[in-house]
Amino acid sequence: MISIEDFLEDIVGKAMRGQRISVQDLATKSGISSSSIAELLEGRVDEETITSIAPHLNLDSKSLIISGRKSWYPEPVNVQGLEMYNTKWSDMYVNSYLVWDRSNRTAVAFDTGADSQQLIDTVHSNNLNLESIYLTHTHTDHIADLARLKSSFPSIRVYVSEKEPIKEAELIEDGHNFSIGNLSVNSRLTWGHSKGGLTYVINGLERPVAIVGDALFAGSMGGGVVSYMDALKTNRKYIFTLPDHTVICPGHGPMSSIGEEKKNNPFYPEFKNN
Ligand SMILES: [Fe+2]
Structure with missing residues (x-):
């Protein structure tokens, strides 16, 4: 666990x-x-x-x-076409994700984590076509294995927020829409932990899915390194307005849901019925 x-x-x-x-x-x-x-x-x-x-x-x-x-833990998440990878980075663990459309096997990776080998294995064992890598932000732990993931799929494209440019990636604007086969994805600028932190909201799987990077954790959030107040504000505007059954896929810790975060995340007291 x-x-x-x-x-x-x-x-x-x-x-x-x-x-x-x-x-x-x-x-x-x-x-x-x-x-x-x-x-x-x-x-x-x-x-x-x-x-x-x-x-x-x-x-x-x-x-x-x-x-x-320590008496709360989120409900297990099981969504077909969504896989999480939890890999060890120094003395901590970091998550990356693979999302694919089961009808046509088109896949996209979100971040690389410390080690992308398991993600690469899933692509091969499910015979998927990995088109691109979308980065939630560029803190080292989240992009640590970018070189290997890129070289494993020579035609792959890498995308990052225009507010956090890196030489390996093409730049996208906040609000950029794209698709993974028949799945639709909308990017939202949830900055504050990092300058160009993006949340990717995916529709078309059995539940809506939000890949949030370090904007939000199960029961917490990433540190407001750039701006704590803007981290709170953009989460409220772009994440907490999603439906309660939306799966939250954070950069660290277990997956959760909007409904569970409304009840259990201490940073957002306005959703509690105390
Ligand atoms: Fe981070």
């Missing part, structure tokens, strides 16, 4: 860094001691501390407590 990427301490740390709130600021605002907050940032689950600090970080306290207890 792929482990959840972030728990309580990671989420609170990301929210504090993103909003530039120090331990001391948070202590003053919440009336909780700095030492209790420091313990929480080490992973200590104390309900009073969590409930007191959460509103000052615009986080949902109930789902934060659940995250601290």
Whole structure:
């Protein structure tokens, strides 16, 4: 089982860094001691501390407590024509995906992960025609095996956001539409974690599928490295407006769904019925 990427301490740390709130600021605002907050940032689950600090970080306290207890895991996802690859990158794991139209065997890869061999094996064993690679963003872990994937399929084309150009890829604009056989794909600029982070929304499989890169994780999100507030804003606009049964395919951690993220992701308190 792929482990959840972030728990309580990671989420609170990301929210504090993103909003530039120090331990001391948070202590003053919440009336909780700095030492209790420091313990929480080490992973200590104390309900009073969590409930007191959460509103000052615009986080949902109930789902934060659940995250601290590690008592939630998303429902397994099984969609034909969608395969996830979880490969080891240094001391972490990263995901890449293969999507194909079963009626005509046209396939597209999303990112390469640390090692694309399993993806290449799926292409061959299912007799697929891998046309292109679309990148969610260009952080090294997501494109680490690009050279091998390209050289395994000499006519393959590689695409990336025009806001994150790399020499190996052709540039696409935000909102670019394309197809994978009879499947339709729409790209959306979910930036904030990276400058040109793209989410690819695929329609035509048994469920809608959103390949989100590091914009969103099961129960968390990628760090707001470029802009935390814009990461939240673009996720709200371009991901959380998708139907609840949409599959979320993140760059780290397990797959999830919009409905489960509305209930369990502490960064989005507006969807909770507390
Ligand atoms: Fe990233």
